[in-house]
Each structure stands twice: as structure tokens, then as C-alpha cells.
Amino acid sequence: MNKFIGHLDDGRIQTLEEHLEGTATLAGQFARPFGMEEAGVLLGKNHDLGKYSSSFQAYIRGKKKRGGDHSTAGARFLWEHRKTLGPQALAGAFCIAGHHAGLPDAGTKTNQPGEKTLWGRMKNDIPEYDEIAARGFLTPAVPAERFKPFSKNLADSMMLIRMLFSCLVDADFLDTEKFMSAGTKIRGHFLSIPELAERFFFQLKTRGYLTPANRINKKRYEILSRCMEKGEGEPGLYTLTVPTGGGKTISSMAFAMKQAVKYHKQRIIYVIPYLSIIDQTAKNFKGLLGEENVLESHSSVNYDGTEEDLADRMKLASENWDAPIVITTNEQFWESLYGSRTSKCRKLHNLADSMIIFDEAQMMPLDFLTPCLKALEELVTQYGVSAVLCSATQPALSCYLTLKPREIMENIPDLYQFFNRVTWQFDGERTYDDLVAEIKTHQQALCIASTKKEAMEIYSRLADEDSFYLSTNLCPVHRMKVIDEIRRRLKEGSPCRVVSTSIISVGVDVDFPVAYLEYTGLDSLIQGAGRCNREGRKSPAESLVHIFRTEKEMKSPFMKKEKQVTQLILHLSGTEHLSEPASISSYYEEWYKNNEGNMDRKHIMEDIEKTAFREIGQKFKLIQDSTRSVFIPLNGRAEEILEKLRQGIRTRDLMREAGQFIVNVADYENSHTPSPFARLMNRGAIAWFPGDSELAYLTDPKAYDDKTGLKTEETEGLGIMW
Structure with missing residues (x-):
């Protein structure tokens, strides 16, 4: 040789x-x-x-x-x-x-x-x-x-x-x-962070962010200005505590841009808790920075619809995050950080010397909070990371951190007082019929239920052409179409009554004149209330947020505990102070105290003592629910994808696009009650793809409703999609 x-x-x-x-x-x-x-x-x-x-x-x-x-x-x-x-x-x-x-x-x-x-x-x-x-x-x-x-x-x-x-x-x-x-693949060619910062602030000026016209926008500008000013400070661990409607998404990016330019950071990574709320944030940043500079890295993103050269670059960048702006999910971020596989870990070195913004920091995974906080501190102290924990309901994490975070905002109680745009009203227990009868008296109203089943109970009594239902039973493409229609109606003042799970509470900017929220954890109540009178067009006295209990007992121990802690804080602070920073802090202190035994539920810290990379990677799964994916052939493009999947084609790009048409359905072993997935399979509504026991597809058009999405019960739904 x-x-x-x-x-x-x-x-x-x-x-x-x-x-x-x-x-x-x-x-x-x-x-x-x-x-x-x-x-x-x-x-x-x-x-x-x-x-x-x-x-x-x-x-x-x-x-x-x-x-x-x-x-x-x-x-x-x-x-x-x-x-x-x-x-x-x-x-x-x-x-x-x-x-x-x-x-x-x-x-x-x-x-x-x-x-x-x-x-x-x-x-x-x-x-x-x-x-x-x-x-x-x-x-x-x-x-x-x-x-x-x-x-x-x-x-x-x-x-x-x-x-x-x-x-x-x-x-x-x-x-x-x-x-x-042989040189045919295209990588890089992104704008630099200084160039992006220049474009970002130019766009803010052009779009009026820097010259606010009304009272609410002037206060948002004060928050933005504070973030720009504090962005000149040294890198480290920060918190950004801003009430709902305060514009923290843009303000947090302004902070990151300022600090990234001054301290020569390589990229800005924006971490969002749920896949279901990532679309709006990505759309905002792409509009400000250019689609070609913003990488979405999560399970359902697809670049096939974009110009070929850009699509190639983005597909390559998604493998290792070598783009200047990366938007990802909690699941992708933390599972990569504790992963063992090459595909998970390849991107990790690009976390070094970066800015990382955690949006909705209160949604850091409770079951893995101890290892997550440990990793976060190590990134900041040893790898040149500057991190920001953003939230309207800032979790009380200081006592679990060695590195004490610095708060970006000042006079936070005054800020929350300014953005107090609603009046809380506790209605006690209500029947579904009584609740729906009252909702119908409003031309526009939002009702948020704790579970999909509760939401369906309410919506089924409300359903008409001016009412809408939102939950993860709707595939992502369908869900975004419904949200767009809701926004259109709200803007035009048309009739619009919405029943939703908490999916609407975070990352979906809508503004209803009245809201009805099912009694739950304080953080969820505050987030839900942020969808009422968001732009401050009415006085707080005119903008009621009704808190109700339903006639059905909540079975989930987790939700029961949330309600118990909320009840304690309500008793201590009173209704008028419920959404103030002191009450939020007290809620989280009590919540974490009640869950100290659950912050490392999978015993990751014990496995670390065994240097068990593979075992940790297998156990570190944020979504613990046992679910199965069901592909919904919703439209012509979905039918094309369906045919390719039937042929056994499983390219990464095809699977990412397919994710826009997938509904995840609970599947568990229970000798007494078949799981929702099993019920669908038993009645012939779905079938496995040939040779694939991981992905199913809808075979019965009647099992997907144009209002309520996938029907796991034969009696669900009101209209048919096809």
C-alpha cells in the first residue's frame, strides 16, 4: 500500500x-x-x-x-x-x-x-x-x-x-x-454579530420602537432602553423580570446584541420552552434580522420552502449551530447538553463564548432542575457564556444557585403596578353550562382550561361559527391557521370567543377584553391574564379576569399541588396583590420547597458520580409522557408527504416537514382503560406506516375535526376537515 x-x-x-x-x-x-x-x-x-x-x-x-x-x-x-x-x-x-x-x-x-x-x-x-x-x-x-x-x-x-x-x-x-x-456545499456567509446589531437597532428605529406614541409603548421603550444600557455591563448570569405585555422578547434581544458586540460573543441562542410557541418568536426575529441569519433548530422546522442556496446553508447550520442567531427549545437545548450521541453533542462547542437567553425561565424543567442549574453555572463560569433568565413570573432560583444572578430591571414593583391592566375576580365553582352562558354574552372572550378534556367540555357547549378551540389536538399548521384567524377577528372587532388550553398563555400575543381562567398555578394564571387588556385600551376595572373551578375533580397530583400553593399565596397576599413580584416570589419559594425531592427525579447527579454518559443521555428526556405520533393528511402538501412516508422514505428534511402535520397522542399501559392512542387504533381511525412502529397516520377523515382537531373519542368534534 x-x-x-x-x-x-x-x-x-x-x-x-x-x-x-x-x-x-x-x-x-x-x-x-x-x-x-x-x-x-x-x-x-x-x-x-x-x-x-x-x-x-x-x-x-x-x-x-x-x-x-x-x-x-x-x-x-x-x-x-x-x-x-x-x-x-x-x-x-x-x-x-x-x-x-x-x-x-x-x-x-x-x-x-x-x-x-x-x-x-x-x-x-x-x-x-x-x-x-x-x-x-x-x-x-x-x-x-x-x-x-x-x-x-x-x-x-x-x-x-x-x-x-x-x-x-x-x-x-x-x-x-x-x-x-468537493466545495459544492455552502456553509457560513452569515452576517456578523456587529452587522446584525446594526440592522437590529435600525429596524427598531424604523418600526417606531424608539419613538413610542402611547403610554404603554413609552413604558415598553423605557424597558428596552434599560436593557440596552445594562447590555454594556460585564457578561455573567442575569435575570430580566418584565410583566406580561412589557416587550421582553425584543428587549432581551437588545440586551444580548449590546453585550455580544462589546464582548465579541460568537452567537445569540434564544431558548423557548415549547415547540408550540416558537413560531411567533422566530417570525419576529426573522423580520428584524433577515431570514437568512436566523436558524430555527427544533424537531419540526423545515427549510424546503426557502430559496435553494439558503435552504442548504440552514440545513447544514442546524447540525452544529454555526449561525449567529439560533432559536431552539428547552428540549433541544438541555437534552443536547446532557446527551451522549454525536448528533446531540455536535453543537455543544458553539455554546462557548455565546449569549444564551432563556425565555419563560419559569418553565425550566422541574424534574431536571438541579442538573440544569448546575450545567448553566458551568457554562457561565468556564465557557464564556452570558445567560439571561427572562420571565414575567421570575422563578425564585437564587437559593439553588452558587452564582447569584444580576437583575437587569430596576423598580420592578412599580413596573408591575404600571402594567396591572386587569381586575381579578374569583367566581368559585361553576357548572359548564353556567360558564358558557356567560361567555356567550361577550362578543370577544377568552377561556383557558387546565386540560384538553376540560377545554373540550366547555367548547362543545359553546361551539358556533364565531368560536374557536386551541390545543395540541390541532396539528401545528392547523393551529397557526386558527391563531391567525383569531388575531384577524380581534383586530377588526369581529365576534371571537376562544376556548384553549394553556397553549395560548405563552408566546401568543392576543388581546381579549375579558378572560375566564380555570384555577391553577399562580404562574399560569398570571400568564393567562396577560392575554386580557394586553394593550391597555381599557381600565383595569373594565377588564375582568374570572377565576373559576369546574364541576370535575382534578386527578393530577401535580395540578393539585399547584392549586394548593396558589391557595396559600392567595390567603397570604389577597386578590389585589396576587400578581405582584412579592407574591410571585413567595409562590415559587413555596413551590420549590414542596418539590425539592423532585428536582432530580431521574437521579442524574447520582449517574454523574458513575461517569455514565450513555445512561444519562438515555434518561435525560424532558418530555416523559408516553406518546405516539399521528400524521394528519390535512391538505395537498400533507398528502404528498404521506405518500413518501408510505414508500418508506425517512429523510431528515421530510420528517421535519412532516412534523407540521403531526399530533402527539397519549399511549400508556392500563389494564382498565385503553389509552387515547389505543382507542384510535382499535376503531380503525389510524394505522401504522408499513414497517414502522413509531409513526402512525390518520386513515379515517372523520377522526379529525376542522374545529377541534384529532378526536380520540368517537363523540368528539363538530365539523369534518375534508
């Missing part, structure tokens, strides 16, 4: 030396922001040592069907130089061993060859290992003192390993992509 081949493409050769060198250069660059450039180079130089084997070389030349394991050799090479290389040897062994299959669990010394733990793999027999190891590369070690900040505990050490893993995986992919595409 004259040369060792790294990759082949249509007769072209990338030598193994070229690939190792190219990967090392990129991995070093990616690790530079957190002081680990030498470690990145070391990983890149050694990650594919196993490809020097005669077995792999025969495979890549088409002389064998399999090339064998080529990732363990490089891992063992570093493992065997632990005394010389220090901590980076162990970190490197994890990264190289996992650069295809994902980070392994550490395991123990008792593990045997063949086991998938790092200890087990280090005992595997590797053919030709001595010859392969002779080609290993030993760079000057990262000084031990530089590792100390990352080695205070196992959680910090595991974060460093994930970051280095991300550097290696992304560098490996990019170097391979560069060769395989």
Missing part, C-alpha cells in the same frame, strides 16, 4: 494523514475559546488511528465487506499515556472511543473485553495495535493547572469531556464534508 486512505469519493482520495490533520486543526480551533486548543488537536490527530489497520484499508478499497472497529485504537493510545498526558488522556479516550457510537459509560475495572463501557473497550484485543500505536501523535500536554477549573467535581469534568467530544465530532464531520462535497 503506497498511501493510507481516509476517505474515497468517486475515485478521489483523501489520505488518512490529510483527514487527521484537517480534523486536528478544526478541533483545536473549536476548543480554543475554553482554553483547550492543544487537547482538541490531540483528539483530531488520533481519532482515526484505527484506520491504519490493514483490515480497514482493505475495506475502504472494496476488498472486504467490513472494516472493523477503528475508534478504539486511538482511545487506547491516549489511555496508555495517562501519566504523560494527564487529564486530557482520559478525556481524549472517552471522546475518541465515542466519536461514532456516542460517549460510553465509564464502567469499572471489573468490566470484561467486549463490554461497551470505556473500561471494557480498553481491554479489547486490537489487531496490529503495536503498529497502529507507533503512528500515534503526542502533542505537548495542556498544563495541569489549566484543567483545575474543570475538575472541581465530576459534573464539571463530564461537561469538559462533552465539550471536547463536540469539538472532535464537529471537526470530523466538517473535514469529511469538505472532502466529500
Whole structure:
């Protein structure tokens, strides 16, 4: 063999030396922001040592069907130089061993060859290992003192390993992509952060944000100005506490832009709690910054409808977040940060030296709050991240943080007093018929129920051409169409009565003259009340928010606890002070105190003590509900997608577009009551795609209603979509 081949493409050769060198250069660059450039180079130089084997070389030349394991050799090479290389040897062994299959669990010394733990793999027999190891590369070690900040505990050490893993995986992919595409793929070409900041503030000026005309907008401008001013401060951990309707989305981005420019941050990442509310935020930022500069990274985004060159760039950027503005979800962000798979972790190094804004911070996942806060502090203290926790109902997290956040706003009680645009009225228990009769007396009204079942009970009694229903039973495309119609009617003053779950309470800017909210947690009540008299067109006395209880008992222990804590705060503060900052703070203090045993429900911190990357990655799932996805052939485009899915096509782009037509349905094992998914399947309303037990599709058009979406009960719904 004259040369060792790294990759082949249509007769072209990338030598193994070229690939190792190219990967090392990129991995070093990616690790530079957190002081680990030498470690990145070391990983890149050694990650594919196993490809020097005669077995792999025969495979890549088409002389064998399999090339064998080529990732363990490089891992063992570093493992065997632990005394010389220090901590980076162990970190490197994890990264190289996992650069295809994902980070392994550490395991123990008792593990045997063949086991998938790092200890087990280090005992595997590797053919030709001595010859392969002779080609290993030993760079000057990262000084031990530089590792100390990352080695205070196992959680910090595991974060460093994930970051280095991300550097290696992304560098490996990019170097391979560069060769395989022969320069035809397009990456980058985004505007820089300073250029985007200039465009952002120009747009604010053009659109009148900086020259407010009315009382409400003048106060929003004061909030915006404060954020711009405080954005000149040093990076760190911040809170932004702004009442509903105060314009925190634009103001938080203004803060981030100012700080990113001054401190040369690489990107701004905007984290939103739910996929269902991401559309409006993405639309706002794309309008201000240009669609070509804003990356949406979540399960249902699709770029196929955009211009081809831009679509290619965005698809590539979504793999590793190398765009200047990234909008993502809590699920995507936190599951990546605690993931073990290459696809999850590839983007992580691009968190370093960035601005991260957490919108609706009160929705940080309770079941994982302890590991989430731990990771957040590590990002801020060791990776140059500046983070902002934004909320109208700011959670009381200070006692769970070592790093104390700085509040951006001042005179917060006065701010909440100014934005107090409603009067609370507690109605007590009401029958559905009585409640609906009162809602019908209003031309425009909003009713928010705690569950889909409650919402349906109310809506079924209200239903007419001027009434609308919103829940996740409507697929995303359908839901956005309904929201657009609601906004149109509200703007024109047309009749519009809406029954919704809490899906409308966050991220959907609507303004109703009156609201009816089912009794629930204080944070949800305040968010729901923010959809009433949002623009302050009426006095608080004229804008009633009715709080009601229904005739059905709430079964969920979680919701019962929310109501109990709310009742306590109501007793202590009284109705007139319910939405004030002091009451909100008291609510969260009591809420967290009642849930201290639930803040690490999956025992992630215990698994960290075992250095169990794979196990943590499998357990760290924010959405714990057992659900199944049902594809809804809602329109012509959905029918085209359906046909491709029936043919077994499962490209990433197709699945992302399909997500716009999917409804997730509960599926659980219960010997007494079939799950909603099982009921749909049993009555023949849905069927599995051929050879796919994960995704079903709707076969009975009567099971999807043009008003209420997917009907899990045969009696649900009022009109038919097709």
C-alpha cells in the first residue's frame, strides 16, 4: 500500500494523514475559546488511528465487506499515556472511543473485553495495535493547572469531556464534508454579530420602537432602553423580570446584541420552552434580522420552502449551530447538553463564548432542575457564556444557585403596578353550562382550561361559527391557521370567543377584553391574564379576569399541588396583590420547597458520580409522557408527504416537514382503560406506516375535526376537515 486512505469519493482520495490533520486543526480551533486548543488537536490527530489497520484499508478499497472497529485504537493510545498526558488522556479516550457510537459509560475495572463501557473497550484485543500505536501523535500536554477549573467535581469534568467530544465530532464531520462535497456545499456567509446589531437597532428605529406614541409603548421603550444600557455591563448570569405585555422578547434581544458586540460573543441562542410557541418568536426575529441569519433548530422546522442556496446553508447550520442567531427549545437545548450521541453533542462547542437567553425561565424543567442549574453555572463560569433568565413570573432560583444572578430591571414593583391592566375576580365553582352562558354574552372572550378534556367540555357547549378551540389536538399548521384567524377577528372587532388550553398563555400575543381562567398555578394564571387588556385600551376595572373551578375533580397530583400553593399565596397576599413580584416570589419559594425531592427525579447527579454518559443521555428526556405520533393528511402538501412516508422514505428534511402535520397522542399501559392512542387504533381511525412502529397516520377523515382537531373519542368534534 503506497498511501493510507481516509476517505474515497468517486475515485478521489483523501489520505488518512490529510483527514487527521484537517480534523486536528478544526478541533483545536473549536476548543480554543475554553482554553483547550492543544487537547482538541490531540483528539483530531488520533481519532482515526484505527484506520491504519490493514483490515480497514482493505475495506475502504472494496476488498472486504467490513472494516472493523477503528475508534478504539486511538482511545487506547491516549489511555496508555495517562501519566504523560494527564487529564486530557482520559478525556481524549472517552471522546475518541465515542466519536461514532456516542460517549460510553465509564464502567469499572471489573468490566470484561467486549463490554461497551470505556473500561471494557480498553481491554479489547486490537489487531496490529503495536503498529497502529507507533503512528500515534503526542502533542505537548495542556498544563495541569489549566484543567483545575474543570475538575472541581465530576459534573464539571463530564461537561469538559462533552465539550471536547463536540469539538472532535464537529471537526470530523466538517473535514469529511469538505472532502466529500468537493466545495459544492455552502456553509457560513452569515452576517456578523456587529452587522446584525446594526440592522437590529435600525429596524427598531424604523418600526417606531424608539419613538413610542402611547403610554404603554413609552413604558415598553423605557424597558428596552434599560436593557440596552445594562447590555454594556460585564457578561455573567442575569435575570430580566418584565410583566406580561412589557416587550421582553425584543428587549432581551437588545440586551444580548449590546453585550455580544462589546464582548465579541460568537452567537445569540434564544431558548423557548415549547415547540408550540416558537413560531411567533422566530417570525419576529426573522423580520428584524433577515431570514437568512436566523436558524430555527427544533424537531419540526423545515427549510424546503426557502430559496435553494439558503435552504442548504440552514440545513447544514442546524447540525452544529454555526449561525449567529439560533432559536431552539428547552428540549433541544438541555437534552443536547446532557446527551451522549454525536448528533446531540455536535453543537455543544458553539455554546462557548455565546449569549444564551432563556425565555419563560419559569418553565425550566422541574424534574431536571438541579442538573440544569448546575450545567448553566458551568457554562457561565468556564465557557464564556452570558445567560439571561427572562420571565414575567421570575422563578425564585437564587437559593439553588452558587452564582447569584444580576437583575437587569430596576423598580420592578412599580413596573408591575404600571402594567396591572386587569381586575381579578374569583367566581368559585361553576357548572359548564353556567360558564358558557356567560361567555356567550361577550362578543370577544377568552377561556383557558387546565386540560384538553376540560377545554373540550366547555367548547362543545359553546361551539358556533364565531368560536374557536386551541390545543395540541390541532396539528401545528392547523393551529397557526386558527391563531391567525383569531388575531384577524380581534383586530377588526369581529365576534371571537376562544376556548384553549394553556397553549395560548405563552408566546401568543392576543388581546381579549375579558378572560375566564380555570384555577391553577399562580404562574399560569398570571400568564393567562396577560392575554386580557394586553394593550391597555381599557381600565383595569373594565377588564375582568374570572377565576373559576369546574364541576370535575382534578386527578393530577401535580395540578393539585399547584392549586394548593396558589391557595396559600392567595390567603397570604389577597386578590389585589396576587400578581405582584412579592407574591410571585413567595409562590415559587413555596413551590420549590414542596418539590425539592423532585428536582432530580431521574437521579442524574447520582449517574454523574458513575461517569455514565450513555445512561444519562438515555434518561435525560424532558418530555416523559408516553406518546405516539399521528400524521394528519390535512391538505395537498400533507398528502404528498404521506405518500413518501408510505414508500418508506425517512429523510431528515421530510420528517421535519412532516412534523407540521403531526399530533402527539397519549399511549400508556392500563389494564382498565385503553389509552387515547389505543382507542384510535382499535376503531380503525389510524394505522401504522408499513414497517414502522413509531409513526402512525390518520386513515379515517372523520377522526379529525376542522374545529377541534384529532378526536380520540368517537363523540368528539363538530365539523369534518375534508
